[in-house]
Structure formats: C-alpha cells, structure tokens
Amino acid sequence: MKIKHTALPWDDTSRAALRSRLGEWFRAAGRDLPWRRTLDPYAVMVSEFMLQQTQVATVIDFFNRWMLRFPDFEALAAANEAEVLHAWQGLGYYSRARNLHRAAQRVVADHRGRLPADVALIGLLPGVGRYTAGAIGSFAFDLATPAVDANIARVLARLLDLQEPVDTARGQQILWAAAEGLLPGRRGREHTSALMELGALVCLPTRPRCAECPVREFCTAKNPELLPRKKPRRKAVPMLERCAWIVEDESILLEQQTGPRWRGLWKLPSLSEEQQGELLLETTYAFTHHRVTLQVYAGAAPGQVAGEQRWFSKGELPQAAFASAHGRALRVLADQTGFAVPGFLDASL
Numbered sequence: 489m490k491i492k493h494t495a496l497p498w499d500d501t502s503r504a505a506l507r508s509r510l511g512e513w514f515r516a517a518g519r520d521l522p523w524r525r526t527l528d529p530y531a532v533m534v535s536e537f538m539l540q541q542t543q544v545a546t547v548i549d550f551f552n553r554w555m556l557r558f559p560d561f562e563a564l565a566a567a568n569e570a571e572v573l574h575a576w577q578g579l580g581y582y583s584r585a586r587n588l589h590r591a592a593q594r595v596v597a598d599h600r601g602r603l604p605a606d607v608a609l610i611g612l613l614p615g616v617g618r619y620t621a622g623a624i625g626s627f628a629f630d631l632a633t634p635a636v637d638a639n640i641a642r643v644l645a646r647l648l649d650l651q652e653p654v655d656t657a658r659g660q661q662i663l664w665a666a667a668e669g670l671l672p673g674r675r676g677r678e679h680t681s682a683l684m685e686l687g688a689l690v691c692l693p694t695r696p697r698c699a700e701c702p703v704r705e706f707c708t709a710k711n712p713e714l715l716p717r718k719k720p721r722r723k724a725v726p727m728l729e730r731c732a733w734i735v736e737d738e739s740i741l742l743e744q745q746t747g748p749r750w751r752g753l754w755k756l757p758s759l760s761e762e763q764q765g766e767l768l769l770e771t772t773y774a775f776t777h778h779r780v781t782l783q784v785y786a787g788a789a790p791g792q793v794a795g796e797q798r799w800f801s802k803g804e805l806p807q808a809a810f811a812s813a814h815g816r817a818l819r820v821l822a823d824q825t826g827f828a829v830p831g832f833l834d835a836s837l
C-alpha cells in the first residue's frame with residue numbers, strides 16, 4: 489500500500505521526534521526476550537508463530553525448548569508431524585505448528601534452508617500473513633517494513649484517535665497506512681519492536697499509562713480506554729461434547745482426531761448421546777465462536793476398538809500430543825482417579 493503521510497496528524501519533524509522518543513524509551517525499558525537476542529531468521533520465525541495467539545510469558549519456555557529440539561529449518565523440516573505436534577503441545581492452535589513445519593520444508597526445498605530477506609517471498613510461506621511477514625522482515629532483516637499486530641493496532645488507533653473499528657477492512661487500511669507512514673527510512677527492527685513494546689507495557693488495553701508514555705505529546709486520543717473500537721461480537725454458540733474415561737489394565741483408551749483443525753491429536757473417546765455413565769468431569773472451553781461444554785463420563789472397555797482408537801499404556805502417555813482441553817481434562821482425571829503418570833501430570837498443567 490502506498491504511504492499516505494497526509495493520513496497522519498504529524499509533519500516530518502514531529503514524526504522524526506516521535507520515532508526518536510520511542511527509540512530512546514525502548515532502549516531503556518524494552519524487555520530482554522530470547523528472540524530479541526538473535527537475528528537468526530529461523531528463531532525469529534519460530535517466535536512469531538508461537539506469539540500469534542499466546543502470551544510472551546508462556547512462549548519463553550516453549551521457545552527455548554523448541555530451539556534445542558529443532559535448532560534450524562533443516563532440523564524442523566526433517567521431523568515428522570507427530571514430533572512437531574508433541575513439541576507444540578501446551579501452546580494450542582496446532583495449525584500454527586503444522587504451518588511452521590510446512591514453512592520449514594518449503595524454506596529447505598525452495599531456498600536451500602535460508603529464508604530470503606524479502607517480505608513478499610516470506611509472505612508466500614504457509615501460515616505467514618501480512619503481519620508475520622512484516623515482523624520477520626523487521627526483526628530478522630532489519631527492514632523498514634510495517635507490521636501491525638494487536639499491540640501496534642492499539643497504539644496507532646490511540647495516537648490517531650481512530651474511531652473506525654480496527655477489525656474492518658477500512659480500519660485495517662488506515663492502520664497499515666499509518667504504520668507505513670511512521671516508519672524510519674531504514675532499520676525497522678528497533679522501531680517496530682518499540683511500537684509493539686509500548687503497546688505491551690504502557691499503552692495497555694484497559695488502563696493505558698499515559699502519564700509515563702514517552703510519546704504522549706503526539707497522542708490525540710481523547711478517551712484512550714475506549715479505543716481501539718471493534719465490530720460488535722457474535723454471541724458464542726453453545727456446544728456439548730461428551731467423552732468417555734476408559735481405563736483397563738493400567739492403559740487408557742484414546743481416539744485420534746481426524747478433522748482439519750486437530751488432525752493427528754489425541755482426545756478422550758467420543759460418547760454418543762445414548763451412552764450413559766457416571767459424570768466424572770465437566771469443563772468449558774472456547775472454540776472459534778462456540779462455547780463448548782466438555783463432559784467426561786466413566787465408560788467401559790468396548791468389545792472392539794474403533795479404527796481411530798488405541799490403548800495407551802501409562803508410559804506412552806507423555807509422548808502423545810493432545811487437543812488442549814482434552815489434555816487438561818486427562819491430567820485432572822489421571823490425578824483424581826489415581827491413574828497417575830508423574831511425568832505426564834507435571835507437564836504443562
């Protein structure tokens with residue numbers, strides 16, 4: 489998109505001053521995060537995939553473990569999907585792991601294991617949208633290229649006092665144009681990191697700390713707490729998921745998922761509406777626009793195990809990757825019923 493500096497409420501001098509304040513503040517207050525210590529495009533890409541729907545504090549341990557297990561594009565490309573899903577377990581949104589795996593395979597096949605320093609080419613990789621391509625371009629290659637994530641969207645919406653909902657095509661267009669208009673001429677790494685960090689540490693969603701904000705003199709927000717505006721949300725649709733807890737001879741029966749979202753992950757076996765039993769656990773989780781109630785009933789071993797089901801011994805359990813809600817339910821019930829597997833119970837509870 490072409491830069492429209494006129495869309496910004498600051499002249500060239502003010503934009504330069506805003507960038508300079510932001511940079512000074514970031515050098516003093518920015519957090520020391522593992523992926524900020526490296527310019528390795530692979531490490532940057534892994535961190536960006538992990539951070540897409542997960543908090544920084546959660547990602548740090550996963551990132552460090554992942555880099556030990558799959559240190560570069562070649563190592564990840566050569567792994568099988570079960571290993572990749574297992575290493576991702578606990579982060580949720582497994583399509584990110586599958587896309588990262590496929591992206592690594594493409595980098596190895598098409599670019600001889602080296603990510604090109606080209607945002608357009610990076611954007612062609614599986615799971616890499618406009619934001620991720622821009623972020624990798626900025627953080628790994630220091631390109632002056634825009635990247636608008638939720639933190640930057642909030643900061644920009646407030647700086648501009650933007651009344652347009654940010655989750656509309658028009659809102660996005662304004663934000664990306666503003667992000668581009670604010671870029672320095674070169675060396676985008678620090679600038680993009682600083683904007684993002686301002687959103688994470690100062691320009692907070694509910695209580696922005698305007699009194700300590702390094703760019704407050706440039707901010708036009710009248711009621712920053714009310715920004716960014718969003719489209720009204722769809723009401724969550726309730727769904728019921730019934731499953732069975734079937735344990736026999738120190739083994740548990742599990743079922744492998746086949747749908748596109750959780751393909752390859754394990755879950756507790758499904759139970760039809762007619763099948764009854766003692767209710768052992770009820771929990772809820774969100775899934776797209778659904779509010780799912782997961783009920784787990786005590787079940788008996790079936791006469792015949794279905795094709796997608798198999799028995800897992802206690803020892804095998806820590807090697808299986810689970811859909812998040814099922815993994816949590818399994819750990820709770822393993823603990824409650826005495827089907828305890830120490831390594832499994834300790835992992836990512």
Ligand code: SF4
Pocket residue numbers: 643646647690691692696697698699701702703704707708709712
């Ligand atoms: S002054 Fe307040 S609302 Fe404006 S950018 Fe800073 S923290 Fe955000």
